[in-house]
Amino acid sequence: MRPVQISRRRLLGSSLLTAAAAVTFPGLGWGRQYGQGGGVPWSPGVADEPYYGTEPLEFFSAAERRAADAITARLIPSDESGPGAREADVVTFLDRQLAGFYGRAQRWYMSGPFPEPLETQGYQAPQTPAQLWRAGLAALDDHCRETHDGREFAELSEDEQDAVLTGLDEEEIEFDGVSAKQFFDFAREMTIEGFFCDPVYGGNRDMLGWRYVGFPGARYDYRDFLAHNGARVDIPPVSLFGRPEWTR
Amino acid sequence: MVERKRPVDVVLVGFGWTAAIMAQELTEEGLEVLALERGGWRDTGTDFPTTHAPDELRYYWRHAMFQETARETQTFRNRRGQTALPIRRWGSYLPGVGVGGAGVHWNGQTFRFLPSDFVAKTHNEERYGELPEEMTVQDYGVTYEELEPHFDRFEKLCGISGKAGNLQGRIVQGGNPFEGFRSDEYPNPPMEMTFSQHRFEAAANGMDLHPFPAPSANMSRAYTNPLGVQMAPCTYCGFCEKFGCGNFSKASPQTTIIPVLMNKPNFHLRTHCEVMQVLKDRSGERARGVLYLDAHGKLWEQPAEIVILCGYQLSNTRLMMLSGIGEIYDPQTGDGLVGKNYTYQVMSGVDIFFEEEYTNEFIGAGALGMVVDDYNGDNFDHSGLGFIGGAYIACWTTNQRPIESHPVPEGTPEWGLEWKRAVQRNFLKHTSLSVHGASMAHRDNYLDLDPTYTDQWGRPLMRMTYDFTENDRRLSDYITPIAEEIARNMGGREIGVTRRADDAYDIWPYQTTHNTGGTIMGETPDDSVVNRYLQSWDLPNLFIMGAGVFPQNAGYNPTDTVAALTYWSAQAIREQYLRDPGPLVQA
Numbered sequence: 001m002r003p004v005q006i007s008r009r010r011l012l013g014s015s016l017l018t019a020a021a022a023v024t025f026p027g028l029g030w031g032r033q034y035g036q037g038g039g040v041p042w043s044p045g046v047a048d049e050p051y052y053g054t055e056p057l058e059f060f061s062a063a064e065r066r067a068a069d070a071i072t073a074r075l076i077p078s079d080e081s082g083p084g085a086r087e088a089d090v091v092t093f094l095d096r097q098l099a100g101f102y103g104r105a106q107r108w109y110m111s112g113p114f115p116e117p118l119e120t121q122g123y124q125a126p127q128t129p130a131q132l133w134r135a136g137l138a139a140l141d142d143h144c145r146e147t148h149d150g151r152e153f154a155e156l157s158e159d160e161q162d163a164v165l166t167g168l169d170e171e172e173i174e175f176d177g178v179s180a181k182q183f184f185d186f187a188r189e190m191t192i193e194g195f196f197c198d199p200v201y202g203g204n205r206d207m208l209g210w211r212y213v214g215f216p217g218a219r220y221d222y223r224d225f226l227a228h229n230g231a232r233v234d235i236p237p238v239s240l241f242g243r244p245e246w247t248r
Numbered sequence: 249m250v251e252r253k254r255p256v257d258v259v260l261v262g263f264g265w266t267a268a269i270m271a272q273e274l275t276e277e278g279l280e281v282l283a284l285e286r287g288g289w290r291d292t293g294t295d296f297p298t299t300h301a302p303d304e305l306r307y308y309w310r311h312a313m314f315q316e317t318a319r320e321t322q323t324f325r326n327r328r329g330q331t332a333l334p335i336r337r338w339g340s341y342l343p344g345v346g347v348g349g350a351g352v353h354w355n356g357q358t359f360r361f362l363p364s365d366f367v368a369k370t371h372n373e374e375r376y377g378e379l380p381e382e383m384t385v386q387d388y389g390v391t392y393e394e395l396e397p398h399f400d401r402f403e404k405l406c407g408i409s410g411k412a413g414n415l416q417g418r419i420v421q422g423g424n425p426f427e428g429f430r431s432d433e434y435p436n437p438p439m440e441m442t443f444s445q446h447r448f449e450a451a452a453n454g455m456d457l458h459p460f461p462a463p464s465a466n467m468s469r470a471y472t473n474p475l476g477v478q479m480a481p482c483t484y485c486g487f488c489e490k491f492g493c494g495n496f497s498k499a500s501p502q503t504t505i506i507p508v509l510m511n512k513p514n515f516h517l518r519t520h521c522e523v524m525q526v527l528k529d530r531s532g533e534r535a536r537g538v539l540y541l542d543a544h545g546k547l548w549e550q551p552a553e554i555v556i557l558c559g560y561q562l563s564n565t566r567l568m569m570l571s572g573i574g575e576i577y578d579p580q581t582g583d584g585l586v587g588k589n590y591t592y593q594v595m596s597g598v599d600i601f602f603e604e605e606y607t608n609e610f611i612g613a614g615a616l617g618m619v620v621d622d623y624n625g626d627n628f629d630h631s632g633l634g635f636i637g638g639a640y641i642a643c644w645t646t647n648q649r650p651i652e653s654h655p656v657p658e659g660t661p662e663w664g665l666e667w668k669r670a671v672q673r674n675f676l677k678h679t680s681l682s683v684h685g686a687s688m689a690h691r692d693n694y695l696d697l698d699p700t701y702t703d704q705w706g707r708p709l710m711r712m713t714y715d716f717t718e719n720d721r722r723l724s725d726y727i728t729p730i731a732e733e734i735a736r737n738m739g740g741r742e743i744g745v746t747r748r749a750d751d752a753y754d755i756w757p758y759q760t761t762h763n764t765g766g767t768i769m770g771e772t773p774d775d776s777v778v779n780r781y782l783q784s785w786d787l788p789n790l791f792i793m794g795a796g797v798f799p800q801n802a803g804y805n806p807t808d809t810v811a812a813l814t815y816w817s818a819q820a821i822r823e824q825y826l827r828d829p830g831p832l833v834q835a
Contacts, residue, residue: 003525003572004697004707034289035516040507042293075663081672107316109334111701120326122756123337162664169662188663196650197305213675215610215650218302220494221483222611230443230605232676240303 059098059130060091063152067137068094070154072191074161082212085195093194093203094133103130125182129190136183139175140164199239206244210237250539252549256282259538259552261523261567264349265807266793266814267558268501269402271509272475273818277826280514282550283558284540286319286522287346291502296352296492298485304649308490313353314338315345322562323698324755326715328579334701334709339756341763342490343560347519348501350560350761351807355489355614355646356465356498358408359804360399360812362625363392363428368688368800371626372636379636382691383719384589386799389771389780390816392428398815399808400431403463406499407471407479409615410434410463424460424619426627436468439482444607444679444738445618448643451737457620462642463808464615465499475508486647488614498614518542524705526555526571526790535790553829554789554821557767561796562695565766566710569697574777574786576696579713585777587695589765590712591801594639594685594720596728596747599655602677603741609679610648617644620734623727624803625686635722637686639803641731644682648675655680658744679738681731685724685749686803687764690717695766716749724749762806767796772835779833781820782813788831791817 034041060068072085072094085091097103105128117124125132141152144164148156153164167173168184175183194203196210198218204210210217217237225233236243258274260267263285271281290296296307306312315321315338323332344350364371366388372379379385403410412430413423438461441449445461452459466482473479482497496503509515520543527549529536537551557564568586569576575584621627624638647653655678656670698711724747735743748759770776773785778797784790793814795806802809824832 004570032289032520033516033518035510035512037511037513040291040510041289042291044293046294076668077665079665079668081669084668102310105336107311107318108336109317109321110336111334113700115331115333117333118326118330120752120754120756121324121333122335122339122754124333165663192654193305193309193651196654197309198303200303201305210650213650213654213672215648215675220298220302220485220487222485223481223483225608225611226440226442226484228443228606228608228611229446230602230607232606233608233611240300 058095059103060095063141064134064137065091065095066154067141067152068133070161071165071187072194074158074165075188075191076195077158083208085191087205088195088203088208089205090191090194090203093197093201094190096202097190098130098133104128125179127178129186132178132183132186135178136175136180136187139178139180140183143173143175200241207237207239250547250549252551255537255551255553256280257552258282258554258556259284259550260556260558261538262286262349262557262559262563263347263501263517264344264558264560265351265501265811267349267556268351268505268509269811269814270556270558270793270818271515272505273815273822275509275512275515277822278514282552283515283517284521284523284538284550285347285517285519287519289519290347290352290492292492292494292496296494298494301491301494302485302487304651307353307492308649309651311338311342313344313346313490313492315343318704320563320566320703321709323701323709323711325711325713326752327692328713332698332711332713335755340754340759341761342758343562343761347517348506351500352492352502353490354465354500354807357615357617357805358403358406358410358463358465358808359640360428361392361802361804361809362426362627364626365802366390366392366395368636375626376630376636384689384691385636386689386768386770386775388799389769389776390813395809395812395816396428396431398812398819401815402808402811404435405473405475405504406465407435407467407473408463408465408499409436409439409468411438411461413460422460424621425458426621426624434463436471439464439466439468439613439616441618442608442611442616442645443605444609444643444645445616447738448618448681448734451734452618452620454737455734457622457734459618459620462615462617462619462644464613466613466615467497473504475505477504477507479503482613484611484613484616486610486612486649489646523567524570526557526567526573528573528787533787535787554791556791556793558793561763561766561794562710564792564794564796565695568767568777568792569710570707573784573790577694578696579692579694582691585768585775587766589689589768589799590693590695590714590763591687591689591765591798592714592753593687593760593762593801594716594724594749595759596683596685596724596731596745596749598681598683598728598731598735599744599746600679600681600735600738600740601655601657601674601742601744602739605739606676607645607679608648608676609645609653612645612647614646615644616646617642623730633722633726635719635726637688637719637723637803639683639685639723639727641727641734642682642684643679645679650675657742681735683724683728683731684803684805685720685727687801688717688719689765689800690719693717715753720749762795762801764795764798764801764806767792768799769797770799779831781832782817783820783825783832785831785835789829791821793817
């Protein structure tokens with residue numbers, strides 16, 4: 001068999017792409033040579049900080065932010081058992097994620113064609129997450145205005161909101177140009193991320209999500225608790241930021 | 249023009265577990281060894297210290313340690329006749345990238361395959377009669393007895409924590425009585441078990457099964473390995489799989505070999521260098537080196553006397569296809585071998601929810617578990633069952649990272665108030681059993697090149713055609729109920745069952761990163777891509793490491809066997825090939 005040839009034209013384009021990636025991800029850097037007796041390259045006190053997701057960029061317009069916040073508040077509602085996604089500021093998490101590399105699907109294979117997939121073929125939407133949210137939120141508000149006397153999603157009652165979200169989830173409501181089900185699934189997935197991620201990413205404010213379920217967060221030593229034998233291990237959470245008490 | 253680099257003795261493609269082992273072994277022989285890694289340099293202190301390592305979003309959900317599908321992915325379909333589509337977001341498996349490879353983000357579950365797994369065809373046919381024609385199962389061409397010293401070396405390199413069940417043929421209480429003989433005890437004692445494992449052990453004993461502590465690459469105590477590299481005791485932080493260990497407590501290339509390797513004058517590593525092709529010499533009968541692309545987008549030729557593919561199984565197989573070495577498998581004619589016998593793992597799971605007791609599963613480690621092996625391999629009589637192979641059943645407590653793991657009982661809504669309350673109620677009161685099943689080769693499960701989708705260089709993506717088989721379904725139907733019975737006997741309020749093989753294989757839900765086959769090993773060039781020493785039948789100075797050489801997959805995690813095969817191959821290179829650099833097995 002003959003080897004597959006590499007396209008020269010694509011190769012030329014690729015070096016630009018790599019350069020752009022290096023600028024976007026400062027941790028990536030250029031290729032380097034190591035070894036030849038030089039030992040492990042390491043400097044004390046230097047570590048890569050979690051740099052992504054925390055960009056102070058904004059993705060949502062005011063209307064989009066209202067709708068997105070209202071969706072998260074129904075997916076993980078607040079009640080007497082504890083706070084929900086709104087209190088945990090999940091919408092800020094969404095805003096930062098969608099403004100960053102994740103929103104751009106920068107690491108995903110996004111080339112077409114995009115035929116109708118099998119159920120077993122995973123995520124096949126032609127939109128990036130940012131495009132999916134933008135189109136989905138607009139379509140959601142359009143749908144609500146048409147069906148609810150001109151009111152947008154955030155202006156509906158909680159019961160009305162739940163009915164609309166159920167319609168998306170169960171594929172009873174469809175949008176033009178974007179899959180309503182795909183949008184709903186993505187909204188649900190990212191709301192859970194924003195409720196349970198480390199607070200460095202803008203969600204899970206005050207570690208509310210972790211406190212709600214009893215997760216102690218970014219700890220790394222539980223040896224003292226191994227012999228719990230079925231009794232509750234109840235220790236306060238700590239974030240990559242530390243704990244509020246540490247800085248008071 | 250492609251410029252040439254200065255020739256080296258050995259070029260390693262990729263720099264994970266198998267490359268680190270090969271580099272260590274071949275530099276000892278005085279050879280000049282170069283590793284080309286497409287990802288970046290990574291070490292514990294800088295890249296995943298304890299202050300940053302426990303970041304679920306960054307490492308798992310934003311894939312900080314995994315390949316980018318934008319750079320390399322596969323297309324997937326269940327069967328011929330369907331249109332394969334690219335995997336845009338990883339789901340079912342998570343290939344690694346960067347120094348250390350997937351050896352940085354593995355759990356550390358370190359099992360040896362059974363002696364009968366290496367002779368799956370002859371063993372099963374002798375005992376049960378001829379296998380169905382479409383089951384393209386074959387022997388490895390190497391035996392457990394031959395590999396035993398190499399398993400032992402890897403386990404000592406890693407400081408595996410465990411309990412031997414078969415010491416030189418003597419069955420030892422508390423270990424796995426079904427395992428192949430061990431020349432020596434594990435280098436470290438088992439990990440400290442928690443509530444869930446105690447319940448599992450009692451339930452399994454009550455059913456006359458043989459529970460044993462899982463062999464673990466998480467350190468049960470401080471350890472200095474034979475190369476003099478030190479590791480620290482595991483702290484049970486629950487961030488192993490999908491994460492780097494910030495604590496030097498999980499065996500990885502970084503914590504076992506790389507510190508030694510980096511001090512050797514005859515080893516060097518170039519990062520952000522992606523190998524595009526293995527180059528043949530004019531005769532077409534030897535490899536002359538590799539073609540690679542550096543971070544500036546410049547192509548280089550790297551000449552080498554020996555080329556060793558040390559990438560992940562999927563990457564190695566595709567590189568063979570793109571390099572035009574050997575013939576790509578065609579299921580309709582049965583011709584060709586590259587891409588043949590792609591196999592995976594047949595998984596099912598049982599969730600257990602307790603009412604009173606707390607499992608506190610955030611206190612966990614990647615390989616913290618109790619296991620029964622009574623229904624693995626051919627440890628039980630398969631007469632009349634209609635399948636071969638088996639599965640271990642384990643109670644692992646690996647984590648309770650909340651984005652990934654917030655299980656609720658069946659019938660709970662998927663969002664809203666009722667869901668939220670169910671998450672809270674069960675979060676600290678849940679454990680699960682894993683049924684980790686073998687995957688037997690089938691004529692229609694294979695890899696080839698996609699006709700439509702290409703990578704950024706215009707080269708075809710590799711296409712995966714895969715679905716669960718009748719053997720898989722019968723295996724899962726037989727063994728999952730045994731796990732359910734153990735689960736019911738553990739004293740919880742209720743259980744829930746997930747069986748992957750009940751439906752078509754789905755590329756989205758995570759199952760395992762145990763992709764195997766595609767560059768299979770065997771006894772003749774008619775049935776395999778590499779010989780018993782992992783040497784290419786086509787180009788004798790080309791060797792292929794990794795689980796791609798498994799002709800079919802056993803009911804265990806593959807790393808221990810991958811590593812043992814690497815040591816075995818390295819020994820053959822050192823003791824035989826260097827003296828006479830030709831085929832180690834005459835065709």
